[in-house]
Amino acid sequence: MSEGPSPNASDFIREMIRADVASKKHDGAVVTRFPPEPNGYLHIGHAKSICLNFGAAEENGGRCHLRFDDTNPSTEDIEYVESIQRDVRWLGFDWGEHLYYASDYYERLYMLGEKLIELGRAYVCDLTEDEFANDYRGTITEHGKDSPYRARSKDENLDLFRRMRAGEFADGAKVLRARIDMTSPNMKMRDPPLYRIKHAHHYRTGDAWCLYPLYDFAHCLSDSFEGITHSLCTMEFESARELYDWVVAATEVPHVPRQTEFARLNLSYTVMSKRKLLKLVKDGVVAGWDDPRMPTISGMRRRGYTPEAIRAFCKRIGVAKNLSTVDLALLEHTVRDDLNERAPRVLAVLRPLKVVVESWRDGEVDVLDAPYWPHDVPKEGTRPLPFTRELFIDRDDFAEEPPKGFKRLAPGREVRLRHAYVVRCTQVIKDAQGEIVELRCTHDASSRGGAPADGRKIDGTIQWVSATHATPLEVRLYDRLFTTESPGEGDRDFMEDLNPAALTSVSALGEASLANARHGEHYQLERTGFFVVDPDTTEGRIVLNRTVALKDAWARAQASSAGASPKVDAAARPKAQKTPAQAPRVVEELAPRARAWVDTHAIAEDDARTLAAHEALARVFDEALAASADARAVAGLLVNEILGELRSRDTDAPPFGGAEVAELVVLAGDGTLSRSQVKDVLGHMFAGEGAPRAIVEARGLRQIASEDALAPVVDRVLADNADAVARLRGGNANVLGALVGMVMKATGGKANAKVVRELVQARVAG
């Protein structure tokens, strides 16, 4: 990266990684990975993940792998593999030697599938996914029940699994399931499928396989194979983490990676699902994945965004756990910031109106030496700018009957032509229909490149080009692709929210110097916007894409919320538009309410932000505080458990209040309930079964915290996992968590994890 690793970047993930390095976890190594599925082009959301994975590794002397998570043969393609590599490189990151494909692990993964069967930890199940989901998996409040195939013998399972691989069964006829726990409060742990049959051609392995591992099996094991230390992914994988850990422990692979989740980036006025982006491409709504209207990296590149701007944006939005939608205006603001010192200023008119300077001799050319940069950009350079008798100005810069405050050209009035002369309009010429076709002017010879000699004040400055030296331009004006902040919100089809005016193409005229413009160059057309030269440009036909307009909704909203008037360079920026600026969300700042919670109750900023953004949770939180509960514990419960539950139930508010939550926190804090029992009780609370204490009594829930009761279970698990114990004794501290997890499972989640941990440690040491 050109600006080098940023010493300031800080977020909960980077802090965790730094702490791990300091404590010599994984011998101080940091290995991350960016794991795209090659089923589409990368978008700005992926850029967030790329900047985090590559950035955090680089900042800690580690490395980041690029791994194609290609386990779904029907949607993947080499075109995507290539575009993804191009885009990651373009963003400024380098995976060096470390390019991997999950499809290269198929054999190894398959062998681990057999191993799970041998260990009695997986079985072949003949239920279809629908049958399993409807009749066996249960619901969040009801336990599931065992598949009738769960008791199959090892030999039968092995035989079937091998025949699945050999192609004896049809798609969907059988799956390999993990044998975990049909009563787990975590639905993902209820015997999830690990392998499915799919007779399909894979873009890399061809027809070698008809059995493909599922994400939950392939991803964590690929991480383990590659020695990934920190597996960073988005929040939707939070509930899959338990399964991630289970698969790693159950297959007994030597390296244990750890998954940590962060919030995915959402941008207003944008869709980011690859499925939706693919539809836009397939339906021909856009010209391709790299259409400048697309939120893809390749679209943004073609639009004129630079890698530096995208990285700066990712740094600005930071990394946290709470879901937030970032205002598109912030991205555009960052792009403007970046282009300000990158894009020389030139003149062009988009709606040409002819002007004849009658006081100028026909055929005479005054070549002005015009600076490329405004005073506030510390750069030098000029270009020749020819002034002639016939010019063009922009139609919008002339008003026959100027409204109040209009400072541009009007009959009898003066205006400054940028870098050139002050002219006065003496006559308006119209055609038979009354349309204005030409203006006649005179110029003030004393004003060449500056103020008139007599010092009279000229209010307005406008752009112009010489009619005899102009460069024809095709200017493509891009606007946001959707008209609404959250396209497709509710049950609306997102396609209905498309902005029909997202692209307007106009024939325009640029100054003479633009004849030399080359593909990829950035320009600011003064008072109009930042532009980039499109690859469609040919000799004699310059195509410019508008990267971003000059009006800055973000800066204006910031300025007005700070009570200041925005600083606008009068010559370079048009007047504030009549459309009110979207009030952009300030992602870095805490709302006053959240700030007060942090200051008064010492809860984490991330938690405060999440609570403040969620009305019902904020209310429950305040109620729980009123019941004098432990604020941090309540916040943790609301953010980590209850919020997820609300989302998966698609409701806004829980069917209980802060008093009940306070009661639950007490039961968790005084040791009555284990962590997984807390989740259990929550499930019952959501089902409307009443207050926590009543549920605990009615169901006889109590955690097991006595060493005497737990010791036999610990001993049994340790005896069953002798090689894991050996590895732990050999210094592989990661195995500890896996063993504790197995004991917890053996007690149905009723054990006190802390006591279990101490027991395991004591046994292993002793």
Ligand code: ATP
């Ligand atoms: P889909 O749109 O099909 O769900 P995806 O966007 O998750 O796919 P992947 O190729 O699986 O696509 O993503 C690669 C990585 O990028 C994953 O680690 C994923 O978590 C991350 N990622 C994807 N979208 C975002 C986003 N909007 N913000 C941050 N990270 C993202």
Ligand code: MG
């Ligand atoms: Mg994905």
